[in-house]
Amino acid sequence: GATCVRAAGVEPTPDAHANAEMAEVQEAAARQLPAGAQHADVIATAKRVVVAWKVFDGKSTQLNAWVSSDAGQHFAERVLATTSNASDAPRLVAQGERVFVVWATADSTRVFEVQP
DSSP states (O other): OOOOOOOTTOOOOHHHHHHHHHHHHHHHHOOOOOTTEEEEEEEEOSSOEEEEEEEEOSSOEEEEEEEESSTTSSOEEEEEEEESSOBOOOEEEEETTEEEEEEEBSSOEEEEEEOO
């Protein structure tokens, strides 16, 4: 169960208990990014959650993402792009329920729509 700490003479509000319980649920739902994941970005809309990161295997850099269409209950992993050139961290942006990743590499800056 959630633990609420109270200051002397201050009664916890129902919101304090709800917030503590929510923090406990969020902690339990935390996931580790795959080994080697770097420079992750995250965005959430009403229905979608997308986490994008890059990973370097010694030869090339791959842009990957976890994609959820049910507010983070389930995720599918996707490979979005690969480059053998230098690259920046991916950046996620949303327009309504549409999610895009912007990824700059040494040869170009690309914008991908992340499909549900």
